Amino acid sequence: xxxxxxxxxxxxxxxxxxxxxxxxxxxxxxxxxxxxxxxxxxxxxxxxxxxxxxxxxxxxxxxxxxxxxxxxxxxxxxxxxxxxxxxxxxxxxxxxxxxxxxxxxxxxxxxxxxxxxxxxxxxxxxxxxxxxxxxxxxxxxxxxxxxxxxxxxxxxxxxxxxxxxxxxxxxxxxxxxxxxxxxxxxxxxxxxxxxxxxxxxxxxxxxxxxxxxxxxxxxxxxxxxxxxxxxxxxxxxxxxxxxxxxxxxxxxxxxxxxxxxxxxxxxxxxxxxxxxxx
Amino acid sequence: xxxxxxxxxxxxxxxxxxxxxxxxxxxxxxxxxxxxxxxxxxxxxxxxxxxxxxxxxxxxxxxxxxxxxxxxxxxxxxxxxxxxxxxxxxxxxxxxxxxxxxxxxxxxxxxxxxxxxxxxxxxxxxxxxxxxxxxxxxxxxxxxxxxxxxxxxxxxxxxxxxxxxxxxxxxxxxxxxxxxxxxxxxxxxxxxxxxxxxxxxxxxxxxxxxxxxxxxxxxxxxxxxxxxxxxxxxxxxxxxxxxxxxxxx
Numbered sequence: 001x002x003x004x005x006x007x008x009x010x011x012x013x014x015x016x017x018x019x020x021x022x023x024x025x026x027x028x029x030x031x032x033x034x035x036x037x038x039x040x041x042x043x044x045x046x047x048x049x050x051x052x053x054x055x056x057x058x059x060x061x062x063x064x065x066x067x068x069x070x071x072x073x074x075x076x077x078x079x080x081x082x083x084x085x086x087x088x089x090x091x092x093x094x095x096x097x098x099x100x101x102x103x104x105x106x107x108x109x110x111x112x113x114x115x116x117x118x119x120x121x122x123x124x125x126x127x128x129x130x131x132x133x134x135x136x137x138x139x140x141x142x143x144x145x146x147x148x149x150x151x152x153x154x155x156x157x158x159x160x161x162x163x164x165x166x167x168x169x170x171x172x173x174x175x176x177x178x179x180x181x182x183x184x185x186x187x188x189x190x191x192x193x194x195x196x197x198x199x200x201x202x203x204x205x206x207x208x209x210x211x212x213x214x215x216x217x218x219x220x221x222x223x224x225x226x227x228x229x230x231x232x233x234x235x236x237x238x239x240x241x242x243x244x245x246x247x248x249x250x251x252x253x254x255x256x257x258x259x260x261x262x263x264x265x266x267x268x269x270x271x272x273x274x275x276x277x278x
Numbered sequence: 279x280x281x282x283x284x285x286x287x288x289x290x291x292x293x294x295x296x297x298x299x300x301x302x303x304x305x306x307x308x309x310x311x312x313x314x315x316x317x318x319x320x321x322x323x324x325x326x327x328x329x330x331x332x333x334x335x336x337x338x339x340x341x342x343x344x345x346x347x348x349x350x351x352x353x354x355x356x357x358x359x360x361x362x363x364x365x366x367x368x369x370x371x372x373x374x375x376x377x378x379x380x381x382x383x384x385x386x387x388x389x390x391x392x393x394x395x396x397x398x399x400x401x402x403x404x405x406x407x408x409x410x411x412x413x414x415x416x417x418x419x420x421x422x423x424x425x426x427x428x429x430x431x432x433x434x435x436x437x438x439x440x441x442x443x444x445x446x447x448x449x450x451x452x453x454x455x456x457x458x459x460x461x462x463x464x465x466x467x468x469x470x471x472x473x474x475x476x477x478x479x480x481x482x483x484x485x486x487x488x489x490x491x492x493x494x495x496x497x498x499x500x501x502x503x504x505x506x507x508x509x510x511x512x513x514x515x516x517x518x519x520x521x522x523x524x525x526x527x
Binding site: 227244261 | 372373374389390391392393394413414418425426427430461462463464465469470472473498499500501518519
């Protein structure tokens with residue numbers, strides 16, 4: 001682990017931390033949060049602040065007057081739109097180009113991240129086991145380790161391993177045996193280096209393999225949201241669907257066949273509304 | 279499949295007429311909105327004005343959309359004819375989506391089939407072809423069926439795919455049908471067998487309607503990209519950086 005942490009530190013190029021998004025989503029997931037606090041967080045990122053102001057002044061909100069106050073803009077937009085805008089800002093950053101070693105084209109990792117975030121938020125809401133905002137963020141960042149894998153592993157090495165894999169290979173075990181670490185572990189370390197909470201880092205670390213004992217609902221939710229995306233083919237590259245779907249995690253969340261159908265169909269409808277290219 | 283009995287009952291009640299030409303089509307009456315159907319791809323999408331995309335807002339605010347996303351599949355979205363006839367442009371089919379075309383030389387393609395199934399049909403005489411990308415075998419309730427695109431489900435999407443092809447002059451006897459996808463995740467959780475359910479439902483639908491599935495590449499854990507060449511009718515599968523031909527004349 002130390003060597004992985006050290007290797008991540010020594011990388012010349014690593015994506016900028018998505019800290020504002022995380023801080024914002026955690027704040028928005030709280031029942032009692034002031035608009036002043038939201039304004040403070042947004043103002044930490046000038047690009048985000050600009051996007052919020054532009055959106056709040058758009059015709060979609062029927063604004064009779066143009067506001068240049070971030071506080072007014074926050075009030076006008078509401079929680080969910082603020083999260084959407086923050087997530088969209090992340091697209092301009094690291095996630096858009098993640099997963100090249102996994103055979104993903106530009107934007108695919110981003111679409112999968114967003115889809116997983118939507119699914120996780122929905123599961124969090126329906127099960128009432130974790131704050132939807134936290135679920136959203138954890139699922140959005142769950143595969144950030146794939147980005148770092150592009151830097152940690154020699155060009156073509158991971159791609160070759162994935163192409164040559166046996167049909168029933170578990171991708172996590174394959175990555176561990178080939179490189180000594182897997183992308184979920186790398187993602188968790190990266191999250192910690194970004195200064196994200198341990199809760200988020202653990203959800204990223206275990207998103208393909210929730211612990212069997214002492215399970216955390218957030219981990220289970222992110223795991224099942226990831227499975228929903230995989231079955232829809234979102235973010236699926238050379239690794240295919242070669243990750244286990246944990247029946248215990250499903251059981252803890254009460255996700256049977258009916259529920260999986262529900263989340264898959266709802267997610268498809270949501271994505272259709274968000275992005276015609278999806 | 280533990281609920282095979284249920285699936286069979288659902289099918290039997292409607293399957294006999296699923297893939298037949300309707301009287302209207304037999305008489306040659308042009309269906310509404312098909313004035314240019316001879317050249318124009320038809321595509322099924324959600325209606326834009328139905329509020330799709332509000333799910334996260336509902337989720338974050340503790341509300342889940344009950345209904346009102348609108349029934350897609352009843353609306354035909356015409357693609358820009360200049361775009362569709364330009365050289366090298368592919369017609370891309372998304373999740374829970376379908377395209378039916380006639381008289382073009384383009385390629386219809388759908389990417390990243392996971393547990394979903396891609397179905398291609400091609401009538402070489404009429405020059406009609408189509409591709410459906412469905413994600414589930416059947417709606418679990420009538421209410422769900424009315425809220426979602428018909429292309430989301432095998433039981434609704436496959437009949438619609440054939441019906442629209444008939445409208446463009448295709449016949450069932452000449453139709454070449456191929457399928458790909460239906461992959462599964464690993465582990466005990468994969469007992470849901472959503473991919474398998476999708477595959478089985480397609481086979482049942484085709485079998486009940488005396489249609490042969492000419493070729494298929496299904497199962498396993500690989501994601502697949504499927505394409506239909508309208509020039510030749512060839513169906514190609516792209517999987518793990520390699521391309522193979524599933525069917526060719």
